[in-house]
Amino acid sequence: MERSGGQATINDVARLAGVSKKTVSRVINRSALLGEETRRRVEQVIAELGYVPNPQARALALRRNFLIALVHDNPNAQTVMNVQQGLLEGVAGSEFELVVRPVRRGSPTMLDDLRAFIERQRPFGVLLMPPVGDLPPVVDLCRALGCRHVRMSAVAGDPASTVASNDREAVRHAVSYLVEQGHRRIGHVAGPDGFLSAAERRAGFEEAVAAAELALPRSWIAQGSYTFESGQEAGERLLDLSPRPTAIFCANDEMAAGLVHAARARGLDVPRDLSVIGFDDTPIAAHLWPPLTTVRWPSISMARTAALKLIGGEQEVEEPSRFLSTLIRRASVAPPPAD
């Protein structure tokens, strides 16, 4: 067998199999894009040479690392964990590893930090979690650096680089459910500026309220930052109103948990005195008392699909055009109290 001396390299495999290094890489990563014959030929050469893939050497040869990076600035630990779980499911059985790279959206050095990270580590691809992926300069940077990227988004986009959910429609449905229960004074704890998800969820809320021809004073919408504490503060503002809303839709579960806290602290019972709906269906939703009615955001399957898009090269990943969020009815919604 022809050998370059010492351990066999990906170059040896490619040369002997008569294919490109990229094709060898695809075989190792079990890409579905390959013809069966090519796969068999490359696998045979790998076996004959006793080639053991060395990710560092291959990274040098291919100018890429076998790392998928999760880039995020998300305040919700449970959401981040769900996305990690989905990504790990997506790369399971491959030789890709997950790198976690938090960034600070508000920092003046965020783009430089991200550029330094990509240039140094040369990740094979990056997943941009909201709100980082909602920032056009971040996407432009990835493009300029030739870094493969997929955004998770509340709005549809280029299918090659987007996995999208239907937040607006799902919220419309959730708020209509409150209307069906008889609520006429419905408030909203909105998410922070800069999150497309926050804007979409608020738009869905306003559309449902308008469709039911309900009043919506400005004071019935309080803005939070997707954290428990901000939900608590928003709750204090909304529950001070007179008359106060009989139902409140919160743009995520953490804020809903904070709102329930604020309600209990002033002796209100959920759902007897106040109905609450959240968004995400992170574990806290089921663990609250009463268990929280919420909209399940399919973050795990979105992240799994994103991982497959990132590592799959040009191969088609089977996926819905939108990932559908669905209403999970638990125990935090009831008809409004008699006035």
Place this chain on the structure above:
Amino acid sequence: MERSGGQATINDVARLAGVSKKTVSRVINRSALLGEETRRRVEQVIAELGYVPNPQARALALRRNFLIALVHDNPNAQTVMNVQQGLLEGVAGSEFELVVRPVRRGSPTMLDDLRAFIERQRPFGVLLMPPVGDLPPVVDLCRALGCRHVRMSAVAGDPASTVASNDREAVRHAVSYLVEQGHRRIGHVAGPDGFLSAAERRAGFEEAVAAAELALPRSWIAQGSYTFESGQEAGERLLDLSPRPTAIFCANDEMAAGLVHAARARGLDVPRDLSVIGFDDTPIAAHLWPPLTTVRWPSISMARTAALKLIGGEQEVEEPSRFLSTLIRRASVAPPPAD
């Protein structure tokens, strides 16, 4: 300037500065171990050559990657996120990145999976979260592969490879607080087999109960698996007892949250009818209603210190010999109800 042609490499820098590649690496990673003169000489050569560190090339040269891996099989997402946060704080400002590598403790292929991961990626070091780090074969494997590792543990060990907390003592203190409040029937929801933390917390509980000369029927200890659902089930068993415990110490917050759920579901008020103490002080503790009295496990600072040990080479990391867990008094403990 002597150059090997093309881009300068770490070899060029080492040769011209008259130091080892490892020393160059230390300069790049801002190790505190270096003399000021060496650092200045290496930095000057780096500047003269216009050397840009290439992690893949350096990984090949040093046979190591600039990756710190978090190896875990922990059922609690919030605990894992805290540990990730601490590790990220520890590597902030260096060129190290965090790789997340879950394993399955019960799987017959766990050791092989871990070996394959370490051999393929050659991480610079690994943090072994409980309970993975409690398994001697895992530690033996890291040693055999020459892979730098640090364990987080509830029991002191070799300081070079252990960051340890004082769980037993902290739990003794927490349970004594229940005794001071007047409780005489104190139950325990224990953690799963194979977790040293679970064994230590249970030992602390039993020591405090023995010191107060209280009865401890076997039925007052229910075993869970550190998950919310297992806490709920354990709660159902303990709250069925007659007489039932007036206070219950749970080996983590998730199980305490499940126990509170089970109590509420049968109309019991916490803390009027039942006092509850958890362990960890993950966010769920403060977010529960009533806010949970718990023992704060310093997971973030333990993980930060572990990261510094992993990337710091032989340099001394300033740290306490044990990380102290402390009782956080919130609103889930009160004197027992009158019989």
